[in-house]
Structures are given as structure tokens and as C-alpha cells.
Amino acid sequence: MQQLLxxxxxxxxxxxxxxxxxxxxTMVYGVLKLINFAHGDLFMWGAYIGLTGLSALVALxxxxxxxxxxxxxxxxxxxxxxxxxxxxxxxxxPLRSAGRLAPVISALGAAFILESLARNIYGASWKTYPxxxxxxxxxALVGGVRISVMQVLVLVVSFLLMxxxxxxxxxxxxxxxxxxxxxxxxxxxxxxxxVDGIIxxxxxxxPGLGGLAGMIVALYYxxxxxxxxxxxxxxxxxxxxxxxxxxxxxxxxxGMILGIIETLGAGYVSPQWKDVIAYAILIxxxxxxxxxxxxxxxxxxx
Amino acid sequence: MPLLRIENLHTYYGHVHALKGIDLEVEExxxxxxxxxxxxxxxxxxxTISGLVRPREGRIEFGGQVINHVPAHKIVQMGVCHVPExxxxxxxxxxxxxxxxxxxxxxxxxAIRENLRRVFDLFPRLAxxxxxxxxxxxxxxxxxxxIGRALMSRPRLLLLDEPSLGLxxxxxxxxxxxxxxxxxxxxxxxxxxxxxxxxxxxxxxxxVLETGRxxxxxxxxxxxxxxxxxxxxxxxR
Numbered sequence: 458m459q460q461l462l463x464x465x466x467x468x469x470x471x472x473x474x475x476x477x478x479x480x481x482x483t484m485v486y487g488v489l490k491l492i493n494f495a496h497g498d499l500f501m502w503g504a505y506i507g508l509t510g511l512s513a514l515v516a517l518x519x520x521x522x523x524x525x526x527x528x529x530x531x532x533x534x535x536x537x538x539x540x541x542x543x544x545x546x547x548x549x550x551p552l553r554s555a556g557r558l559a560p561v562i563s564a565l566g567a568a569f570i571l572e573s574l575a576r577n578i579y580g581a582s583w584k585t586y587p588x589x590x591x592x593x594x595x596x597a598l599v600g601g602v603r604i605s606v607m608q609v610l611v612l613v614v615s616f617l618l619m620x621x622x623x624x625x626x627x628x629x630x631x632x633x634x635x636x637x638x639x640x641x642x643x644x645x646x647x648x649x650x651x652v653d654g655i656i657x658x659x660x661x662x663x664p665g666l667g668g669l670a671g672m673i674v675a676l677y678y679x680x681x682x683x684x685x686x687x688x689x690x691x692x693x694x695x696x697x698x699x700x701x702x703x704x705x706x707x708x709x710x711x712g713m714i715l716g717i718i719e720t721l722g723a724g725y726v727s728p729q730w731k732d733v734i735a736y737a738i739l740i741x742x743x744x745x746x747x748x749x750x751x752x753x754x755x756x757x758x759x
Numbered sequence: 760m761p762l763l764r765i766e767n768l769h770t771y772y773g774h775v776h777a778l779k780g781i782d783l784e785v786e787e788x789x790x791x792x793x794x795x796x797x798x799x800x801x802x803x804x805x806x807t808i809s810g811l812v813r814p815r816e817g818r819i820e821f822g823g824q825v826i827n828h829v830p831a832h833k834i835v836q837m838g839v840c841h842v843p844e845x846x847x848x849x850x851x852x853x854x855x856x857x858x859x860x861x862x863x864x865x866x867x868x869x870a871i872r873e874n875l876r877r878v879f880d881l882f883p884r885l886a887x888x889x890x891x892x893x894x895x896x897x898x899x900x901x902x903x904x905x906i907g908r909a910l911m912s913r914p915r916l917l918l919l920d921e922p923s924l925g926l927x928x929x930x931x932x933x934x935x936x937x938x939x940x941x942x943x944x945x946x947x948x949x950x951x952x953x954x955x956x957x958x959x960x961x962x963x964x965x966x967v968l969e970t971g972r973x974x975x976x977x978x979x980x981x982x983x984x985x986x987x988x989x990x991x992x993x994x995x996r
Contacts, residue, residue, distance in 0.1 A: 634860065636851070640850065643811060644843065644849070646830075646831040646832050646835075647809060647840070648861055648863045648908070648912075649832045649833075649863045649864035649912060650832055650860070
């Protein structure tokens, strides 16, 4: 029981990483019906920008401490969000009426460019985050379960961000317009919605969240290299599909489920088998629910 | 000065020359109907006016301003609202959210409440179902929602594309009565219909389109008596 709870906490932590990144895939898919393959690499760039920012700040202040994370987070969010918008503008918008395949290829191209840029600028070696930013201690919870300060930080930040995003998408005028654009571009334009503006907003929010997640993941694991975006990006993409691509609560749920299954598989069977277990379950879910767990909750009839 | 004036309008879909020089006017307060067979260019005319497709030649003037190159979402702000064919409501948004999207261009909360009151007054059924998802409504209710949603922007000109399509005869009658009612409350209407008889009955004037050209026009009552119209569009021998 204690082990199960411990694994669940670890699983939810990993799951919240997947969820934050999955949101970017699912939001872009919602409005453009495009898998933004560059998203994983935007996430990876978040880790690098975070590294540069935190290293510089630690050197400058000659001290660590969690407070340094806040200004760097803002820099990461803003930078990656702007790069996201730039990619949409340069690589996707000109191809808006070119069918489904061309934008996908363009997205893959953007992914390779971002990845190569990271390798060329930062080098191919593993990078290590400055230590001492987050206190290393663990907090004991009921039943002997322990949670690290880092995990508390990760969970608080990601659940807060997800709650804010949910409120934005389901409770505000712009969020509702975003959902309208996901359903029908043409009718949205006839409502007076600036569809290009809404798409740009999605490319601010998705990559912004993804970039921040990149920094948090690197902070959590301590070190990373330029392949981070590929591995995490793929798993987050799978989370989005699992939850029902295009569905925002689905991406959150899918991320959590994948994180938990992986962690339980690693803990109860063996770490070498975690991916086999996780993806076998995933394939089964997709066979029995091809639209994902929350996909198309309402029959779309005309 | 007419509210809407179209001169020599040419629109293409790729290489297909869909509109071949349409001239058309709509005066403030009128119901004008476009009738014609499938592929005559009726829907294309509406889509060109609302900015969904761009004309290659000619001009569209609304309220004295040329709107040929104004983006679709700005044309809505100017007071033209287009209800496209096929009841395209937002299925996974609630009825209320659908209506709020109709009022997207309006910032004044008080004006939105006022428009909502008018729409609920016209379609009490929508008020009953305001918290349901759009996709759960019946066909007739969905058509009410598309029209109600368009009225939320309080347009000066309402473009209606085949509002009676696929509705049961009872509902068709109700929809046409509603269109007349909307017009009586001060909205100018340009109506595209396959159901020429019903359209001519409520319209002040009409244009007959054939393969991208206006072949006949005049007061609706006169066209109803016209030999060619009776044969081709009213199903008489």
C-alpha cells in the first residue's frame, strides 16, 4: 500500500509533465487539425533557455534558492511563446490552404531545425542544471509516504497552470472562440472572430506552457541533452491521443494516465519493461476507444 | 442610396467561373430573394458578400463603403451577418455559448443582454434549451439557433442561405414566418432559397440567377406571375 501510494505520487509527477506538453499538441490540433511536431523541440528549448537563465542568475547573485526560478520562468515562457508564434507565421500559415500533408512536413522541418540549432549552439553533451535551487528535503505524508520538495513544487505549479488554462478555455470569451474555431473556421469568421488571431493565441499559450514544462523537467531530473524534446514530445503526443486529441481535459487526463502506468510498470515489474507495459495498454485503449478517452463526447451529427 | 449595391461581380473557384457579372441592389428594409437552380451562383453570391471568397472583378458596396477587400470578420462588425447553408452550429458548445459567439463583435454587455432578450423573444425554445449542447438540438431548433446566433450581432443586413433546407413542412412554414417577423422588426434580408414559391411570397423583390448571371429581376409579385419563372421554378406546366 505504501509502495503503491509512493509510486502514484511519482506517476502523477511524471504525468503532469506529459500533460503540460500534451496540452500544446492538443490545442494546436484543435484549431488547425495539425500535429505540431515542433512542439517537443520547443519544450526542449525551454530547458535550454532555462539553463542559460538560471546559470546566469546564479552566477550573478552568487546564490541559489527557489526565488530565482520565477524570473527565469517568465523569460522562458515569453521566449518560447514568441518562437511558437514565429513558427506558425513562417512555417504553417502560408500552407493553410495547401492540404493536410504539406503542413505536417513543414512541422517536421521546424522540429529538425530547432533540434539542430540546440545541438549547434549548446553542443551535444549532457547539460546539468545549477544545484541548490530547490531544497533537497522530503516531506513525510500519512502512511510513511514521502514527497520531495521538488515534487510539491512541480505538482502545485502544473495543477495551477492546468486549472487556469481550463478556466480560460471554458469560461472566457476568447476561450469559447478558441473552441468555436476548433469546430468550424468558416462559421467562426462569420461570427466576427479573427481566426488568425485565435490561432496565434493558441501558438502563444501552447508553446509557452510547453517551454515552461521543459525547464521544470530539466530542473526535476537535473540534466538533459538535445534529444529531450524527442522522447518527451513523443510521449506527450501519445498522451494527447490517449485523452482524445483536440480535447483539453483529455490531454490532462491522458498525461496523468500515461505517467501513472509507466511508473507502476517500472515499480512493480521492472524499469526495462515499463515502456512495453505502458504502450501495450495504450494500444489496447486505442483499439477499444479509437477517439481517445474523452474524444467526441457528443455525437457530431448534422 | 441602397444598403447593398453589387456591380459586375465576378467570382472564381479555382478555374471555375462561378459568378459572371452579377448586378444587384438591396434597399434598407427590404426582403430580397435570389432564386435559381443548383449551381446558379446563389450561395457564391452570399459568400462573396460576406468575404468568405474574394471577387476577381467588380465591387460590393455596403452602406456606402466598398467592402471587396475587407476581411470576413470585419464585415460582420460593419453589420452584415451571413447564415450559411446547412445549420452549421457549434455542436459541442452550449446554446448560450453559440449565441455569445454570435455577439462576438459586441463589447457592450448591456447591448448583448438586450440582443439576447430579443432573440429569446423570437425563439422561446432557445431560452428553454440554453444550457444544452448545440448538437443535441433537433433540426428545426438548430436552424433557429443559427438564425438567433446571427441576430445576436444585431446586423443591418442578414444573408440567409437555404434556411428551409431539410426541414419538415410545418417547420418550413414557421421559418418563413420568422423571417418575415425579423424583417418587420427592422432587419434587411437577402434570402437564397430553393423553395422559390415560399421565398417569393415573403419577398419584396427577387433576382433569378442562371449559371452565374442575373436573368430576371423585379418585384416578387410580378415574378410570381411571370411565365418563365412559373415553368422553371414554381413547377407549373
